[in-house]
Amino acid sequence: MYFTTVVLSVCTILVLFFCFLRNNKFRNDSKTTDPPGLPFLGNALELTSTRAVLTTFLKYTKTYGDFFKVRVGPFRRLFLTSNHQILEHVLGGTKFLRKSDLYDFLKPWLRDGLITASDGEIWKTHRRLLTPTFHFEILQQFIEVFEKCGDILVENFQNRIGHSFDIYPHITFCTLDIIYESIMGVKLHVQKESNTEYVRSVHDMTRIVIERIVSPVQTHDFLYPFTRNYRIQKRALEHLHRQSSEVIKTRVKELEDMNNNGSSSKATKSKKVFLDLLLEARIDGRKLTQEQIREEVDTFLFAGHETTASAISFTLFCLANHPDVQEKVLEEQRSIFPDESEIKVSYADLQNMKYLELVIKESMRLYPPVPLISRHIPTDTKFGDKLLPEGDTVMLFIFGIHREEKYFEDPEKFCPERFESRDGKLPYGYIPFSAGPRNCIGQKFAMLELKSAISKIVRNFELQPAFPVHELQLVAESTLKSANGVKVKMQPRKF
Numbered sequence: 236m237y238f239t240t241v242v243l244s245v246c247t248i249l250v251l252f253f254c255f256l257r258n259n260k261f262r263n264d265s266k267t268t269d270p271p272g273l274p275f276l277g278n279a280l281e282l283t284s285t286r287a288v289l290t291t292f293l294k295y296t297k298t299y300g301d302f303f304k305v306r307v308g309p310f311r312r313l314f315l316t317s318n319h320q321i322l323e324h325v326l327g328g329t330k331f332l333r334k335s336d337l338y339d340f341l342k343p344w345l346r347d348g349l350i351t352a353s354d355g356e357i358w359k360t361h362r363r364l365l366t367p368t369f370h371f372e373i374l375q376q377f378i379e380v381f382e383k384c385g386d387i388l389v390e391n392f393q394n395r396i397g398h399s400f401d402i403y404p405h406i407t408f409c410t411l412d413i414i415y416e417s418i419m420g421v422k423l424h425v426q427k428e429s430n431t432e433y434v435r436s437v438h439d440m441t442r443i444v445i446e447r448i449v450s451p452v453q454t455h456d457f458l459y460p461f462t463r464n465y466r467i468q469k470r471a472l473e474h475l476h477r478q479s480s481e482v483i484k485t486r487v488k489e490l491e492d493m494n495n496n497g498s499s500s501k502a503t504k505s506k507k508v509f510l511d512l513l514l515e516a517r518i519d520g521r522k523l524t525q526e527q528i529r530e531e532v533d534t535f536l537f538a539g540h541e542t543t544a545s546a547i548s549f550t551l552f553c554l555a556n557h558p559d560v561q562e563k564v565l566e567e568q569r570s571i572f573p574d575e576s577e578i579k580v581s582y583a584d585l586q587n588m589k590y591l592e593l594v595i596k597e598s599m600r601l602y603p604p605v606p607l608i609s610r611h612i613p614t615d616t617k618f619g620d621k622l623l624p625e626g627d628t629v630m631l632f633i634f635g636i637h638r639e640e641k642y643f644e645d646p647e648k649f650c651p652e653r654f655e656s657r658d659g660k661l662p663y664g665y666i667p668f669s670a671g672p673r674n675c676i677g678q679k680f681a682m683l684e685l686k687s688a689i690s691k692i693v694r695n696f697e698l699q700p701a702f703p704v705h706e707l708q709l710v711a712e713s714t715l716k717s718a719n720g721v722k723v724k725m726q727p728r729k730f
């Protein structure tokens with residue numbers, strides 16, 4: 236025990252010493268006015284938790300403007316921006332395609348899937364290959380999954396009528412069921428049985444990735460194996476990777492059997508899930524390896540459930556607190572479904588929910604599900620007297636830009652109508668799905684899912700503010716969450 240402590244202490248001192256040397260090499264030729272920090276620690280003491288990150292970055296933006304740098308300990312320097320032109324330059328072109336090393340913490344789980352792929356060629360080929368899987372004809376097939384899972388969510392909410400409660404966990408289970416079935420073609424049923432090893436493993440991994448970013452010890456690959464999170468991660472990944480691999484193997488076998496039995500027509504006619512499209516895909520005539528397929532499957536599961544859960548939860552929160560807006564959403568629903576007793580929602584119905592779309596857009600402005608993204612800076616890049624120096628990291632503060640007075644009048648006000656006249660204006664001033672070539676590949680899928688879930692809830696319940704009044708405590712994890720939950724009250728509605 237004594238020996239381990241001494242070895243660990245010596246290693247920590249050595250790592251910090253080398254980081255300090257490296258830090259001293261940071262060039263200081265970017266003319267920015269920065270928040271003052273402590274020697275060695277920089278601004279780390281103001282960024283000790285995921286909750287602190289958001290409030291501190293917002294406070295800095297108000298004080299130091301839309302471009303400044305922060306230091307997190309002796310070894311990490313970040314350029315933070317919510318400047319429209321810089322965002323356009325970074326996201327819009329092909330120069331800044333590589334993600335920053337902050338995404339490396341996702342790599343043990345997602346490897347070289349689309350989100351984390353650091354090799355530009357791999358990313359480009361996979362992106363080209365996967366884009367057609369989000370064609371609207373394919374997306375239409377998933378409405379049935381959205382609707383079935385949404386019905387279970389409504390059943391669960393029926394048990395909470397009249398109480399103020401946190402909707403977020405229920406919605407996360409629903410979106411996890413949706414993405415799993417849409418990708419794998421098999422049901423996960425976490426809405427009915429949430430205490431499973433799969434749910435625990437997903438939860439552990441999303442927590443650990445963020446804790447590693449803000450922890451001075453866990454951030455180092457060298458020290459991380461000595462921590463408790465390392466052991467939890469090992470167990471979680473064994474489970475997640477094994478479960479994905481097993482589903483992939485079973486599906487390959489099913490498709491082979493169908494082909495061998497001469498029933499290939501059945502395989503092609505039945506609904507195709509993402510996994511089938513990945514199994515059919517070819518790069519230069521070659522199939523993807525099972526490992527590559529698993530990487531993409533895991534990536535879509537990760538990217539496609541907490542984001543949508545965040546968007547649905549905050550939109551319902553906004554509706555509960557703005558009865559006039561909720562009334563307009565309801566009117567639109569009544570006009571789309573005038574007299575059906577048993578509503579069967581179609582693709583066209585979802586497309587017609589125009590006012591609901593404005594509401595979702597405005598909720599994602601105030602509560603962007605992905606509040607921060609970041610890129611590696613490949614070469615020195617100047618904007619007037621501002622410099623992004625080669626090799627550093629630029630963080631694009633989506634949450635900050637969405638609340639900039641320069642781009643949105645009265646930015647704290649919830650006003651869906653502002654999007655009626657906004658389309659096309661300042662495209663990089665509103666970027667919940669990011670923008671440019673590395674934008675969100677799943678955004679159309681997400682919008683349909685959001686409309687399906689929110690409209691179903693509004694048709695079934697009257698949403699009211701929680702009692703006592705619920706103040707959100709926003710935290711920037713891999714997605715935007717509220718530390719004290721997203722609470723609302725529901726009453727039965729006669730539609």
Ligand code: HEM
Nearest residue numbers: 349350538539542543546604605608668669675676677681
């Ligand atoms: C409201 C819901 C969603 C929001 C707000 C959202 C937002 C984003 C953002 C901001 C990015 C850029 C990330 C970065 O640059 O680091 C992104 C990328 C991505 N999203 Fe989404 N997303 C949503 C839903 C989905 C869904 C449902 C899927 C899958 C079905 C998905 C799959 C992906 C993938 C694979 C990428 C990486 C794309 C690439 O690098 O080429 N997302 N998303």
